[in-house]
Amino acid sequence: MSISISMLLLIAACAAVTALPRILPFLIIRNLKLPNQVMKWLGYIPVCILTALVVSNFIEEGEPVSFDWQTITIMVPTILFAIWTKSLLLTVLFGMLLMAALRFFMG
Amino acid sequence: MEVIGKAGEKVRLDFKQGVKDCIPTLLGYISIGIAAGVVGVAAGMSALEVALLSILVYAGSAQFIFAALLLDGSPAAAIILTTFIVNLRHFLMSATLAPHFTRYSVGRNIGIGILLTDETFGVAAGKVQQKQRMSVSWMNGLNITAYLCWIIACIAGALFGNWIAEPEMFGLDFALTAMFLALLVLQLDAIDPVNIKHYLKLVLYIAVLMLILSCFMSSHMAVLLATIIGATIGVITEK
Structure with missing residues (x-):
């Protein structure tokens, strides 16, 4: 168990640049009445960012972009299951189970 | 639960x-x-x-x-x-x-x-x-x-x-x-059922944006840009 000074400084710098975008909006927005258009725009962020994160989970960057077909295959029933149960926990468990089963049977 | x-x-x-x-x-x-x-x-x-x-x-x-x-x-x-x-x-x-x-x-x-x-x-x-x-x-x-x-x-x-x-x-x-x-x-x-079509279109746009952007940049930048462009399209095309 050890830690070098240079590593400590590097981690501290990375912590600072990570914390900044997380905290800044909370400091800016409390002193600012945001215009309606901006509030509307922010209202679209959850759906947009969650979609982008989902997509980033099944594509590999590069030219041309490639797809992770195994993930896509399991995603379809997982979406249907989420729509049916409306439960975060059950959907995560269901998805993991399907993925494990697919790997078990496909080798 | x-x-x-x-x-x-x-x-x-x-x-x-x-x-x-x-x-x-x-x-x-x-x-x-x-x-x-x-x-x-x-x-x-x-x-x-x-x-x-x-x-x-x-x-x-x-x-x-x-x-x-x-x-x-x-x-x-x-x-x-x-x-x-x-x-x-x-x-x-x-x-x-x-x-x-x-x-x-x-x-x-x-x-x-x-x-x-x-x-x-x-x-x-x-x-x-x-x-x-x-x-x-x-x-x-x-x-x-x-x-x-x-x-x-x-x-x-x-x-x-x-x-x-x-x-x-x-x-x-x-x-x-x-x-x-x-x-x-x-x-x-x-989401209000009246607006669901609008949102589903948006989901589709983001997916396409992600595919295109991922050709040129890291997936993290693609997530960031696709979200910004997507939310903007959302506001502009909103009724």
């Missing part, structure tokens, strides 16, 4: 409820955290350094990239800049949640922001969508539970990582994808 999405459902959003609402995301945290610990040690970091990284930086994708760049022998400036870019998406998430917490003190707002992750944002955005009024204690319950589990998972990965056989065997790597999928479905489920 709370079934999200029922209109008119009133659950008191206190600290304890925040802890409860965090539980579905924990499988994702634990699996990714253990992996981040293993990768950190593999990149030559000590368990103590891995622990410090998870405590101070607390960001999954950034920790993976940190380890990868370290192994590559990248200069410190490159590691810091990459970490910044990878985590820049949190700016959008914080900006989305911040208007709901302006009634609290600066200190409390900083506390919420500094522990915000993709997962806790997703859960909180679900509450916003259902028009439930979030309290700072609820947000802290959610954030702190996630934070502690993440740190424990990272340290466990660093210390015992070699003992764990293939985590893929249990489908653990799919936990995160399934979670984002479910959070997206819950978001769309809470």
